[in-house]
Amino acid sequence: MAIDDTTYRWVNDGSTGPGRMRYGADYNPEQWSRDVWQEDMRLMREARVNIVSLGIFSWALLEPRPGEYDFAWLDEVIELLHANGIDVDLATATASPPPWLAKAHPEILPQTIDGTILWPGARQHWRPTSPVFREHALRLVRALAERYGDHPAVVAWHISNELGCHNLYDFSDDAARAFRVWLQARYGTLEALNEAWGTAFWSQHYGEWDEILPPRTAPTQRNPGQQLDFERFSSEAVRDYLRAESAVLGEVAPGIPRTTNFMVAQNVRDLDYPTWVGDVDFVSNDHYRRPGELGRDDLSFWANLTGNIAGGRPWFLMEHATSAVNWREVNPPKRSGELAADALTHVAHGADAVCYFQWRQSRAGGERYHSGMVPHAGEDSRVFRDVVALGAQLRDLAPVVGSRREKARVAIVFDYESWWVSGRDSHPSDALRYDVEALNWYRALLDLGIRADVVPVASSFDDYEVVIAPMLHVVPTALRARLEAIVADGRHLVTTFFSGTVDEHDRVWLGGYPGALRDVLGVTVEEFVPLLPDAPVTLASGAVANLWTERISRLADGVEVLDTYADGDLAGQAAVTRRTAGEGSATYVSADLGRDGVRGVLARLSQDVEALRGDALAADGALEVIVRVARDGERFVFLANRSDDRVALDVVEVAPRSVVVLTGGDVLVASDAAREAVSA
Structure with missing residues (x-):
């Protein structure tokens, strides 16, 4: 991608001053009436929200019938956000096909390993290799790019959403055909493929390319080489779809950076995200912390990996949760202090944007019990007060924007x-x-x-x-x-x-x-x-x-x-x-x-x-020490408390479930002794 990280529109507000830490959420105004939209703007200003991801699951409303578009409501929302100083990460809306598409073309529906069809009624009911789905989806992408590619509020394109989360492994005939094409490109000859897969075992030797199928349900263990290559192929098939949408956006609106939200630590482990980096202008990631004591270190591990997948460049925390999720067997809420600590740990590992799923907790639908920045209880709630407080903290962290994690030994x-x-x-x-x-x-x-x-x-x-x-x-x-x-x-x-x-x-x-x-x-x-x-x-x-x-x-x-x-x-x-x-x-x-x-x-x-040998600032392992370094050499030292106890250093006290930022600048008011310790 050609866009340099110093000119990311999602970071830089266009002024001559410093950048700003991005803060916001997935915003789904189509779930709410217009009077709620006005209340949203007031609350977003109070929380210092400055960016939202918009239109992620709105295909059915944007294209209610084939080739017939209704952009009026989206126009209105984008203008409303723009008037309130809130920028837009605009989704291509292709994550969930509308009912009319699945009805007219059931051949787009994915199939599981045993041939079960995954029907509409949830999301991502499409085959990554379906030419029919791709035709309809890219037509919508082009229409969106032509309409909004010059809008000053649109600072990033959000390609689909969580690609491969539910439809990575498709075992349909479309997938079988595409898999054979991929194998021919990889191996060149059947002889090379047979050698690689060890097909002499169990009489699996292939004499024609069209004999090869995805590793569907079989009487017993499937060929390991076939399984590994199908995993590689499936990751590449979803990546190829990402490229297809990106190509349309790049053609129509080349000045707007493009991303898609990775899931580095989530349900899909079988997407080889490091190979995707060249297909996005900046890395985005979704992370949902495990509950309990393990969750702190687990969050740090995956945020650390995300930052290194991004090659040290600034990255976008596209989704995480303000409190409870809704998809584990038990979904406890976050404890006091954890909302800010989780967000700041991601910032410490290189995130220059902190966003949530979602802005307003849904009243209906499959994720109605997933927390939001505005919970069902409304603004007079612990969660929203914490959201507002974090917005103020992130505002003060503007000098950190654009800095990179200091390489460890x-x-x-x-x-x-x-x-x-x-x-x-x-x-x-x-x-x-x-x-x-x-x-x-x-x-x-x-x-x-x-x-x-x-x-x-x-x-x-x-x-x-x-x-x-x-x-x-x-x-x-x-x-x-x-x-x-x-x-x-x-x-x-x-x-x-x-x-x-x-x-x-x-x-x-x-x-x-x-x-x-x-x-x-x-x-x-x-x-x-x-x-x-x-x-x-x-x-x-x-x-x-x-x-x-x-x-x-x-x-x-x-x-x-x-x-x-x-x-x-x-x-x-x-x-x-x-x-x-x-x-x-x-x-x-x-x-x-x-x-x-x-x-x-x-x-x-x-x-x-x-x-x-350990860092003295780590307080014998009670604190995690993470360092970001600005281009001028200024160091931002983050101390994340890994315990439920207050940790006292000679220079600063770190409260339970918190992250403290120490710097020689004015990011956080700290004692002179603290600044001297960090600079040393």
Whole structure:
């Protein structure tokens, strides 16, 4: 994309002064009468709302009949917002087809793995590969772009909404045809495909392209290579649809930046978002925090990854919740202070916009119990008072806008394909969870006061002194070379069980586990030893493995054993090892040790690796320290309280469930001692 991050219309208000932190929500005025619209404007001004996403689910009203448009109500709303100083992130409205389209063309409806048709009545009832759906959708996109492309209130295009959230995996005949085209482009020949998928197993050898289908319901385990490629194809199919809408917008209204809201931590894990970055002008993300104590660190982890997917550039928090959501089994409200703390943690990790779903809590429909900025109780409510207070805080954070997160010395590698493949069927254990293991390492680092970047696997590792790759299951040859280079360069690699096991086709690396990483780690694992429920194994250090252990059968010369198994079938054998090579090292953790056990491994490594020693401002792990740096070098230090207790430092007190921003400037009035501590 051509639009530079210094000229984002969604950040810059067009004046010669500083930018402003964006604040707002999805706005759905079509759900309400015009008298409510006027009340909305008053309340938005009170809350200091300055941007809304508009028209997301309005296709049926904008095009009530095929080719017949009604823009009058949208014109009125946009003018009303503009008159009140509120800018618009205008949606293309294609997320949910109108009833007339599904009635006239039922062939647009997606099919599940067992052939069930997903009917209208909810949302996203369309096939990403349907040429019929695309024809109708792009016609609407063009009409919207032609009507509003020059409107001064429109500062961004919002392409569809949460692409792939409910319709990512379509197993229809449209998908089958598109899948075969994608495979032909990927492999060129059937011989190459058969080799990659290992089709000699179970007589699956393909002689014609049209014999290949999506991995639909089958009598037993489906081909792993076929499953992985269908996951890749499905991510690419949705991405291709994003590109199609973007191309129309770029043709008709090229001066307005385009985005779509990712779901980096939400229901859809199978979209490879790092590959989508080149298809948007700025990254947007939706995040809904898990309830409970885990939620704080979980939010930080995914916000951290989002910022690094964005390459350090400013990003847009498009949706999160003011309080309760409505789609978990139990949906507790946020506690006092959590609304602001959640928002500011995203800001600390690089968000220059804080928005919610939605502005006014719906009276009807499937999300009527999902919280909004204006709840059912109205303005005289705890939630709305907190919303107003946050608006004032974000106004004062305007100097932070445009700054970038300061790079940490430690990186945690996050790989979508390892997430997909490691959690699949027919593995030694169904209990492993890639995202849980990655979060254990992140939380252990925070416990020790260590800042870390969560980086996509395709990112450069060159600037990091320590690279941690938990459960990096899929390791192609090129990635193996990049990981080996870390150690050769005198830096430090840490990886864990079930890593390096398969190549890019989900074929096992032979010669012993951890396969592709066996040489750099200096260990050979003879077999996996997953644990039965309620049969934990203890290590000599006191760490406990509950799910997984491995039988390390050979150690290369110079490999140090840092911990051993103390009981079970592997008693006395190596559990955690470290190979040194010059100034560099490679550490292998062969068991799932949980957050506490991982913390012990990191503490042991910190004796030799200075980058694994904590920041004094972290107060022994009670606070998370996050730093953003402006172009002029000014540092904005965010301290996020990870506990329910007040944390006292020599320079400042941090209240429970809060984030404090310390700076040498005037973002927050802090003591001179605090400013001196931060600048030091």
